[in-house]
Amino acid sequence: MIRRSIGFLVAVGTVALVLGASQMRLPAFPSADSIVRVSWSARPERVETCRRLTDEEYAQRPAHMRRRVECEGTTARYELRVLRDSVLLVVDTVRGGGLRHDRELYVSRELTVPSGPARLQVRFVRLDSSQVADESLRADTTGADAWQNRAAREDEERERRRAEAIPAALVVDTTVTLQPRRVVLVTYGDAGRQLSVRSGPQ
Numbered sequence: 001m002i003r004r005s006i007g008f009l010v011a012v013g014t015v016a017l018v019l020g021a022s023q024m025r026l027p028a029f030p031s032a033d034s035i036v037r038v039s040w041s042a043r044p045e046r047v048e049t050c051r052r053l054t055d056e057e058y059a060q061r062p063a064h065m066r067r068r069v070e071c072e073g074t075t076a077r078y079e080l081r082v083l084r085d086s087v088l089l090v091v092d093t094v095r096g097g098g099l100r101h102d103r104e105l106y107v108s109r110e111l112t113v114p115s116g117p118a119r120l121q122v123r124f125v126r127l128d129s130s131q132v133a134d135e136s137l138r139a140d141t142t143g144a145d146a147w148q149n150r151a152a153r154e155d156e157e158r159e160r161r162r163a164e165a166i167p168a169a170l171v172v173d174t175t176v177t178l179q180p181r182r183v184v185l186v187t188y189g190d191a192g193r194q195l196s197v198r199s200g201p202q
Contacts, residue, residue: 034115034178036089038082038122040188041106044096045165047128048073075101076128078166082186083121084113093127105166107188115178122186122195124170170195 048071058066075096082090089111097103107124166188172195176184185198 032115032180033112034180035183036082036084036111036113036120036178036186037183038080038090038107038109038111038186041104042166042188042190043164044075044078044101044105045126045162045168046073046102047076076126078105079123079125079127080107080109081121081123081125082109082111083119083123085119086121089113094124113178115180115182117175117177119173120176120184120186120197121173122171124166124188124195126168167193172197 050069050071052069053061053067058068061067078094080090080092080094081088090109092109094105094107095101096105170188172186174197176197176199178184179199183200185200186195187198188195
């Protein structure tokens with residue numbers, strides 16, 4: 001008899017808890033907030049110090065390693081800044097992936113901010129200075145010697161890498177209306193090589 005009474009009380013208590021929990025109101029997403037999402041990937045620029053080898057140095061290199069211009073360096077670091085109405089929301093240093101930071105860099109930040117009209121600024125600027133092109137390092141292509149052709153190809157390869165890398169400075173400064181429960185995306189496109197702002201659902 002006692003066991004049945006205890007069981008009955010437990011059952012009644014469980015039902016009461018379930019009914020109470022079903023009527024609880026969970027906190028909703030703040031209606032006044034929106035999201036600014038800053039997201040892209042890109043190839044970082046390689047910052048190098050280069051010098052032209054003398055004929056003696058060039059001759060001493062193994063044939064498969066001969067390059068008229070030798071370069072040492074690493075990939076650049078970049079500073080990311082996000083501001084809303086001139087108020088700094090994010091400041092961070094971004095580098096390429098991998099142990100040597102020589103792979104693509106990834107930017108991914110999601111900021112919850114009050115909705116409404118706002119001036120949105122995103123700056124992505126290279127921190128490390130790149131060596132200014134030195135004409136003395138460029139190949140002399142007036143002759144037809146094999147080393148001259150190879151040096152010219154090396155110049156072209158360095159220029160190609162620079163062209164594929166993300167620009168030294170990317171800035172977007174625009175006025176947007178941040179809608180409640182909506183996302184404003186700031187991203188980078190290789191085609192236009194600049195930042196763009198897009199609005200869409202959350």
